[in-house]
Amino acid sequence: MSAGLYISGAGHAALILWLLAGWGLESEPLDMQVTEVSMISGDAFEAMLRAGAPDAPVEEVAAPPQPDIAPEEPPAPDEENAPQVPETPAPVDVPDPETPPAPPEMDTPEAEVTDTVPELPQVLPAPAPPPSTELGESQRPVPRPSERIAPEPVAPPEPDAQVDDQVAEATSDAPAEETSETEVDQSTAPEEAAPEIVTEAETPAGAPEVSLRPQARPSRPAPQPAETADAESAPADPVAEALAETVADPAPQPTAGIVGGELSDAAKTGFLRQIGRCWNVGSASTGAMRTKVTVAFSMTQEGRVDGGSVRMIGFEGGSQSDADTAYGIARRALLRCQNETDGAGYDLPSDKYEQWRNVELTFNPENMRSW
Amino acid sequence: MMIRFLTFLMALLLATAASAQEPLRLELTDGVIEPLPFALPGFHAEDAGAEELATDISRVVAQDLTGTGLFRQIPRSAFISTPDSFTGSIAFADWRAINAQALVIGEVAASGGRLTVKFRVYDVFSGAEMGEGLQFSGTPQGWRRMAHKVADAVYSRITGEEGYFDSRVVYVAETGPKDNRAKRLAVMDYDGANVQYLTDSSAIVLAPRFSPNGDRVLYTSYESGFPRIYVLEVSTVGRQQLTTQPGDMAFSPRFGRDGQQVIYSLSQGGNTDIWRTDLRTGQHTRLTNAPSIETAPSFSPDGTRIVFESDRSGQQQLYVMSANGGEARRISFGEGRYGAPVWSPRGDLIAFTKQNAGRFHIGVMRTDGSEERLLTASFLDEGPTWAPNGRVIMFSRETRGAGGTSSLFSVDITGRNLKQVPTPTGASDPSWGPLQR
Numbered sequence: 001m002s003a004g005l006y007i008s009g010a011g012h013a014a015l016i017l018w019l020l021a022g023w024g025l026e027s028e029p030l031d032m033q034v035t036e037v038s039m040i041s042g043d044a045f046e047a048m049l050r051a052g053a054p055d056a057p058v059e060e061v062a063a064p065p066q067p068d069i070a071p072e073e074p075p076a077p078d079e080e081n082a083p084q085v086p087e088t089p090a091p092v093d094v095p096d097p098e099t100p101p102a103p104p105e106m107d108t109p110e111a112e113v114t115d116t117v118p119e120l121p122q123v124l125p126a127p128a129p130p131p132s133t134e135l136g137e138s139q140r141p142v143p144r145p146s147e148r149i150a151p152e153p154v155a156p157p158e159p160d161a162q163v164d165d166q167v168a169e170a171t172s173d174a175p176a177e178e179t180s181e182t183e184v185d186q187s188t189a190p191e192e193a194a195p196e197i198v199t200e201a202e203t204p205a206g207a208p209e210v211s212l213r214p215q216a217r218p219s220r221p222a223p224q225p226a227e228t229a230d231a232e233s234a235p236a237d238p239v240a241e242a243l244a245e246t247v248a249d250p251a252p253q254p255t256a257g258i259v260g261g262e263l264s265d266a267a268k269t270g271f272l273r274q275i276g277r278c279w280n281v282g283s284a285s286t287g288a289m290r291t292k293v294t295v296a297f298s299m300t301q302e303g304r305v306d307g308g309s310v311r312m313i314g315f316e317g318g319s320q321s322d323a324d325t326a327y328g329i330a331r332r333a334l335l336r337c338q339n340e341t342d343g344a345g346y347d348l349p350s351d352k353y354e355q356w357r358n359v360e361l362t363f364n365p366e367n368m369r370s371w
Numbered sequence: 372m373m374i375r376f377l378t379f380l381m382a383l384l385l386a387t388a389a390s391a392q393e394p395l396r397l398e399l400t401d402g403v404i405e406p407l408p409f410a411l412p413g414f415h416a417e418d419a420g421a422e423e424l425a426t427d428i429s430r431v432v433a434q435d436l437t438g439t440g441l442f443r444q445i446p447r448s449a450f451i452s453t454p455d456s457f458t459g460s461i462a463f464a465d466w467r468a469i470n471a472q473a474l475v476i477g478e479v480a481a482s483g484g485r486l487t488v489k490f491r492v493y494d495v496f497s498g499a500e501m502g503e504g505l506q507f508s509g510t511p512q513g514w515r516r517m518a519h520k521v522a523d524a525v526y527s528r529i530t531g532e533e534g535y536f537d538s539r540v541v542y543v544a545e546t547g548p549k550d551n552r553a554k555r556l557a558v559m560d561y562d563g564a565n566v567q568y569l570t571d572s573s574a575i576v577l578a579p580r581f582s583p584n585g586d587r588v589l590y591t592s593y594e595s596g597f598p599r600i601y602v603l604e605v606s607t608v609g610r611q612q613l614t615t616q617p618g619d620m621a622f623s624p625r626f627g628r629d630g631q632q633v634i635y636s637l638s639q640g641g642n643t644d645i646w647r648t649d650l651r652t653g654q655h656t657r658l659t660n661a662p663s664i665e666t667a668p669s670f671s672p673d674g675t676r677i678v679f680e681s682d683r684s685g686q687q688q689l690y691v692m693s694a695n696g697g698e699a700r701r702i703s704f705g706e707g708r709y710g711a712p713v714w715s716p717r718g719d720l721i722a723f724t725k726q727n728a729g730r731f732h733i734g735v736m737r738t739d740g741s742e743e744r745l746l747t748a749s750f751l752d753e754g755p756t757w758a759p760n761g762r763v764i765m766f767s768r769e770t771r772g773a774g775g776t777s778s779l780f781s782v783d784i785t786g787r788n789l790k791q792v793p794t795p796t797g798a799s800d801p802s803w804g805p806l807q808r
Binding site for chain 2: 263268271272273275276277278279280281282283284285286287288296307321322324325328331332333335336339355356358359360361362363364365366367368370
């Protein structure tokens with residue numbers, strides 16, 4: 001922060017000094033273009049407006065009280081400079097609505113029906129993106145076998161009623177034997193709830209860890225010089241000039257590595273992904289799963305969380321107790337995952353340290369609630 | 372003019388400085404859902420006589436925690452080091468290295484006929500203790516309860532909600548074939564240990580229900596030839612019949628919040644309605660008066676409302692009415708038949724049994740009938756009951772066929788961790804009691 005602040009402060013101080021001294025700010029009289037105007041009276045102006053205004057319906061409006069002003073004779077209009085009232089336009093002949101114009105005769109071509117599949121035009125395949133130098137060949141995601149599907153097919157259910165060929169013996173009055181050893185037949189009752197919590201995080205999906213950067217914008221074609229334009233003789237068109245300047249001098253693209261530049265979306269996503277791997281809500285209470293907490297913390301330049309700075313600055317959706325639980329889980333995630341890379345801290349661009357020195361991170365479990 | 376210009380420049384400088392310190396604001400929405408790994412080195416034994424108990428208590432605490440499905444115990448073989456003593460320093464780096472997120476250490480002492488268990492819970496990655504150390508004392512015979520209490524405290528400190536391990540369940544123990552099944556009331560620890568029988572099998576008993584403080588049990592017995600409601604003292608096993616209005620059958624009782632109000636179904640002349648009896652005054656109040664069958668009432672935790680099942684719409688559905696009766700509002704509208712509703716101790720959900728398309732389900736819904744979710748599916752699942760913390764539901768599951776048996780299962784309200792509760796015999800109609808004090 002200090003470097004950026006100092007640079008900014010020095011720059012602005014220099015700007016102040018320059019403005020105070022006024023070096024190079026002397027002004028010269030500008031060339032003024034003079035246009036002749038004529039003066040007309042108020043009555044003449046109203047007459048001009050009435051002549052051009054449509055015949056709007058007149059509503060009766062209570063006349064406002066007139067101020068006591070001595071009537072003053074308006075000056076006589078200057079007949080020479082009086083505006084010319086345009087003549088009322090001639091009414092337009094409206095076509096008779098009962099006789100609409102006859103529709104134009106159209107020749108409807110007969111459709112040709114063929115049984116053959118039309119040949120598709122040959123479409124050139126899209127140019128493949130250049131191979132990334134950062135990523136190897138990404139594995140295709142492999143669908144994880146569902147834990148909810150029984151590994152063996154379940155026997156079809158028995159019919160509702162079956163007449164047995166053998167006659168069952170009547171029950172005797174003897175005391176029944178203990179049936180503690182009876183095996184529980186679960187074959188017709190496959191469990192619908194998963195016996196274990198298996199998440200996608202436990203199974204590598206093979207997806208690339210970092211998304212590909214979008215391709216750079218293709219360079220614009222160089223502006224063609226005007227074939228017949230004569231810069232000196234042709235009238236100046238400011239819009240065309242501005243467009244030409246834009247084409248000739250495109251806006252500079254943000255360059256990676258600029259100190260104090262905006263943290264990229266990829267860096268933010270990567271940071272969230274690193275923390276998310278350790279944000280385990282498997283042991284959270286149902287109340288905590290409905291609570292969104294915002295945690296503020298500071299980070300060192302090595303990408304490690306300053307443990308003493310971690311604090312909850314807000315929550316919503318649950319009670320204070322729920323928020324405390326949710327905060328404890330969030331805090332564990334922050335502190336745990338910075339050790340994932342051999343204690344090297346979170347992977348963040350060190351040249352943009354000022355951007356992630358202080359973080360406010362909201363942990364929102366809404367997407368992970370199963371109900 | 373110059374002053375205004377300088378003021379503008381100063382404001383610009385301050386804004387620039389402020390933007391340099393603006394925190395990075397992000398929102399994280401994707402995490403993982405997996406059991407929290409914890410380490411539990413065996414509790415230390417202060418003396419030689421406590422070694423076996425220390426081992427047993429450590430085992431029960433670990434079983435309680437892992438049995439929830441919310442925790443995963445790290446095997447001892449992965450430990451890098453173990454604490455030398457209960458008061459020694461903790462090498463957090465060793466526990467972080469094996470990804471233990473919580474560490475539970477304890478000590479057991481048995482002397483003079485007294486058993487003492489103390490423990491501490493640590494957040495490994497914070498390097499801090501979660502809460503303060505606790506100590507329980509009792510007789511050596513009560514070691515399981517002390518283990519459950521330790522597990523309850525650990526569970527509460529990590530999850531933020533109350534535990535349910537030091538609780539008991541009353542149920543109907545079943546023996547014999549399906550067409551001649553002997554039934555008797557039994558009570559056990561929540562995990563199936565310490566089974567005790569409360570009645571003999573001379574008469575069919577049904578639907579036991581614990582009182583709010585766990586000292587009494589309401590149940591229905593056929594010993595008179597007709598279903599009648601009895602109140603049983605758990606400590607003395609003494610019982611007496613609940614006095615009701617004259618009727619053909621009285622069944623499906625349940626206590627109110629204060630333990631003095633009992634709501635139940637009473638059948639008179641072929642019509643079944645819901646009644647309430649005050650145990651102190653003996654006053655009976657009719658809460659419904661409809662030609663349809665109203666049954667299976669259950670109080671809300673605050674005692675102001677009652678959920679029950681009724682076929683007044685032509686099919687068995689769930690309704691909610693005031694605890695004093697009056698107009699009822701239907702809350703179940705899905706396909707199939709709904710029954711046996713039970714209000715959650717938290718008051719936010721209602722558990723029920725649903726029969727649809729030839730299968731039975733245990734499900735939960737909000738108290739207004741919204742967000743219905745089915746947690747199980749089976750040939751016959753019925754009789755849900757809530758754990759004291761409202762996080763787990765226990766129910767009975769019966770298997771198909773003439774040799775089918777009934778047993779108890781539990782499931783987390785998220786639908787995970789479905790598992791059977793071990794009982795020495797067949798079991799049905801569970802009723803989960805409160806946490807013991």
